[in-house]
Amino acid sequence: MPKESFLVNRIKSVGFALKGAFLLVRTEASIKIQFFIAIVMTIAGFYYEISNLEWILQVFAIALVMGIEGLNTAVEKIADFVQPNFDERIGFIKDIAAGAVMIVSIAATIIGLIIYLPKIF
Known part of the structure; x- marks a missing residue:
């Protein structure tokens, strides 16, 4: 059996990762809640016109919570x-x-x- 190319392996890896993310969102209640919160916070970011740095921090925080939740689910x-x-x-x-x-x-x-308390008050 011939060895698959690096590119084919990477494409397959991305496919497996997308499948895992979809399964996580579809099957885990805590991720569904966190996904909803992420959407609300993204809308709030546009509404309050947060800065680029605030966007970076917000996206990082959302990704970190959801990523660690995924690892928790796997454990x-x-x-x-x-x-x-x-x-x-x-x-x-x-x-x-x-x-x-x-x-x-x-x-x-x-x-x-x-990020948001100074903008709300």
């Missing part, structure tokens, strides 16, 4: 596959992954407050 799915029954050690791992989501969510909220 949970792997943990459930490895150990379908309750296990304290698996619970510990899942709690740490959820904690990572909480940390970046708090940071994203603070970024949003720094």
Whole structure:
């Protein structure tokens, strides 16, 4: 079987990544909520005419939250596959992954407050 070219491999990788992103948005309630919040914040960004730097921070914060949520979901799915029954050690791992989501969510909220509070008030 001939080896696929670098370009073909990259195209396949992008396809797998898009499939994963679609599955994440389609199946995970927390990502659906975060996606909705991202849309609202994007609309707010246009409404309040935020600066380029504010856009960069907002996009980065949204991407970070959603990306870490994706990793959290992957950790949970792997943990459930490895150990379908309750296990304290698996619970510990899942709690740490959820904690990572909480940390970046708090940071994203603070970024949003720094950007929008002065514009609203």
